[in-house]
């Protein structure tokens with residue numbers, strides 16, 4: 001569980017650091033960036049954490065370098081963790097052949113099918129192993145955790161939250177893949193990672209999990225789910241399916257538990273994310289009991 005320091009830069013009074021470590025669940029070396037605000041970086045005061053999960057074609061760097069979330073997080077005394085989006089360095093060629101499966105396409109699930117099932121355990125990595133690594137090595141209080149993500153990472157944030165609702169104080173997403181079993185990306189990757197039995201795919205589908213937990217009365221009612229979605233996003237129709245969540249929320253009368261905002265004209269990229277990043281940091285800071293005092 002030891003960390004190897006790769007690089008470090010002062011950032012908004014705190015530190016942005018890249019580490020590698022050996023992952024037992026993914027059976028490879030994993031990399032993440034972590035932003036520690038000044039109190040944690042200088043005085044080792046334990047601070048709450050917001051996990052920021054990246055999308056397809058991303059590494060641990062995209063969200064860290066392009067979303068612009070650290071400025072606001074520094075003011076709240078909030079740590080940000082930017083994990084890589086898949087295992088790396090495996091010895092089969094399929095892993096690097098396409099951008100919608102393999103490297104940078106972990107989809108935050110535990111694969112069950114060869115050759116993926118040895119390393120592609122991103123669900124366990126984000127929800128179990130990484131928090132333990134952070135807690136053992138850094139001034140981060142994992143009992144105060146929240147989670148967000150973009151696109152594939154938004155799908156990851158929502159599904160990981162839904163399957164571990166007491167582990168996170170809040171959840172949000174930018175342009176998430178909401179209906180993985182219907183999305184083109186999901187219909188391509190899920191059979192390869194999980195096999196042909198579509199009933200197993202629902203475990204990694206936000207809409208299906210919202211429906212299941214609502215029906216079972218196991219959906220937390222004290223948490224407001226924040227989602228921003230650009231209307232100019234080229235992936236909206238075939239991969240994101242925001243309208244399906246809105247339909248479910250309306251049908252079940254759950255408007256008080258969701259804030260789903262269509263943002264006029266914004267596309268899928270980081271100019272969209274950085275425009276609304278402060279709103280998401282504010283949303284999580286409120287749930288974590290933080291105030292703008294730093």
Ligand SMILES: N[C@@H](CCC(=O)N[C@@H](CSC=O)C(=O)NCC(=O)O)C(=O)O
Pocket residue numbers: 054055056057058062066150151152153268269270
């Ligand atoms: N080239 C691909 C799309 C690539 C893309 O837009 N990736 C997004 C996430 S999409 C869903 O997870 C991303 O975050 N890219 C990294 C970045 O820094 O922008 C295509 O057009 O199909």
